[in-house]
Amino acid sequence: MKAITWHGKMDMRCESVPDPKIEQPRDCIIRVTSCAICGSDLHLMDGIMPTMKSGDVVGHETMGEVVEVGPECRNLKVGDRVVVPFTISCGECFFCTRGYYSGCERSNPNFEMAREMWGNSPAALFGYSHMLGGIPGGQAEYLRVPYADVGPIKVPSHITDEQALFLSDIFPTGYMAADFCDIKGGETIAIWGCGPVGQFAIRSAILLGAERVIAIDDVPERLEMAKQAGAETLNFREEDIYDAIMQRTHGRGADACIDAVGTEPSPTSSLMAAVDRVKVATFMGTDQPHVLRQAIHCCRNFGTVSIVGVYGGFLDKVPLGSAINRGITFKMAQTPVQRYMPLLLERIERGEIDPSFVITHRGSLEDAPGLYNTFRDKKDGCIKVILRP
Structure with a gap:
């Protein structure tokens, strides 16, 4: 065959x-x-x-x-x-x-x-x-x-x-990402990555009752597809994502944040993301957790970070102190x-x-x-x- x-x-x-x-x-x-x-x-x-x-x-x-x-x-x-x-x-x-x-x-x-x-x-x-x-x-x-x-x-x-x-x-994975957010109705959900899994996470969050979905990517076609589903969109090459989410949530942060990107984010102008790429290229690290760091910082106190993007090994400089001190819940799974x-x-x-x-x-x-x-x-x-x- x-x-x-x-x-x-x-x-x-x-x-x-x-x-x-x-x-x-x-x-x-x-x-x-x-x-x-x-x-x-x-x-x-x-x-x-x-x-x-x-x-x-x-x-x-x-x-x-x-x-x-x-x-x-x-x-x-x-x-x-x-x-x-x-x-x-x-x-x-x-x-x-x-x-x-x-x-x-x-x-x-x-x-x-x-x-x-x-x-x-x-x-x-x-x-x-x-x-x-x-x-x-x-x-x-x-x-x-x-x-x-x-x-x-x-x-x-x-x-x-x-x-x-x-x-x-990809449909169950995107749905699970939204399901992990414990949506009761009226929430703001921020989603990093508008690839196939992210697209299903967007629609699933809306199906489950989220009031607002903020979708983050830099690919025009992906952002347009997210917008057609009813999401607000942010292009990380054009806006500071942390500042934009804080502005849209009156300084509180998103109720839940979904990392639908994982270990291979698109190159950005972020110094930390550049350091991640160098570490992976020189075998000093296995994964690039830039998106996960950002999701933690953009999540409100006692909110949820849902992780469905693929990671394979060890992550560097994840702000666990932020998560502990602000009561962040992590949910993740294959x-x-x-x-x-x-x-x-x-x-x-x-x-x-x-x-x-x-x-x-x-x-x-x-x-x-x-x-x-x-x-x-x-x-x-x-x-x-x-x-x-």
């Missing part, structure tokens, strides 16, 4: 790889009908995520048609149309039974590698390094889904691929997608949101290497890419 494979920094290829096979009784195989390039995939392309190996199949936003099921996967049958969550979860361990599927204790066969870096292992992920399982990803013609009796959700025939696909990752999928599918079916709004570019697997570059460089107004194998 054809698949997108990683061969080192800035080297993504479409090439032939072996077809997947049933390996465990709870597996299924799907024929991929739609998949997507995620912002997290750019971390692989940029060589940031360790333990990748040449030839690894990438991709973790996938849906398709079931073509084979293992003998213990009794809830699915051949012909079912499903979306696959990017988190691989057993459904039976301490964390899964409590709804924390992304903390699954059983799904990562390489859990010791993750423990060495993080102190313990989260769930395995599709197509996202050997530290997180080494499970081939879904930017391919076919995908093996472990624990398929727990993960995939069936999609009704009247919901299109483009409406359903993002249940695999998204337990299975927890949110049924709820969000219902919202799609009720017409409350059409997730296809975020798509700007479409292509085939053969187009994917070029579209990776387009997405990374934000060319041609690119916000989200879907692929049709």
Whole structure:
């Protein structure tokens, strides 16, 4: 079959790889009908995520048609149309039974590698390094889904691929970011990053009852999409974000701040951001927490900072003193997608949101290497890419 494979920094290829096979009784195989390039995939392309190996199949936003099921996967049958969550979860361990599927204790066969870096292992992920399982990803013609009796959700025939696909990752992640803000109604929510996850966080915060959403980015197309959703927008190249948020909140700060950027913020004129980039380039640091610092400072006393942007290692000069003295609550997670999928599918079916709004570019697997570059460089107004194998 054809698949997108990683061969080192800035080297993504479409090439032939072996077809997947049933390996465990709870597996299924799907024929991929739609998949997507995620912002997290750019971390692989940029060589940031360790333990990748040449030839690894990438991709973790996938849906398709079931073509084979293992003998213990009794809830699915051949012909079912499903979306696959990017988190691989057993459904039976301490964390899964409590709804924390992304903390699954059983799904990562390489859990010791993750423990060495993080102190313990989260769930395995599709197509996202050997530290997180080494499970081939879904930017391919076919995908093996472990624990398929727990993960995939069936999609009704009247919901299109483009409406359903993002249940695999970015819609639940953006929704979780807003859910973490404990919105009761009337709040001001500030969101850093108007990429795909940020766009879903904006719409989710509004769905949950936020009175004002302030969206921060520097890409005109992203800011325009945020504005169309009802957000106020700030361009960090044109305004001092701290001053602007304080002015708009009468000096109090936002009720909650969402970091939907993570470790690779856009270059800014900030001295601290420049220092971050130098430290990473000289191997004196692993992540660039400029956005997180700003979110902490812009959050009101006893507010919440919600973190869904990807960080991989250790952060430098995070203002913990500010957070402690002002009673800031931090909420963060790799998204337990299975927890949110049924709820969000219902919202799609009720017409409350059409997730296809975020798509700007479409292509085939053969187009994917070029579209990776387009997405990374934000060319041609690119916000989200879907692929049709």
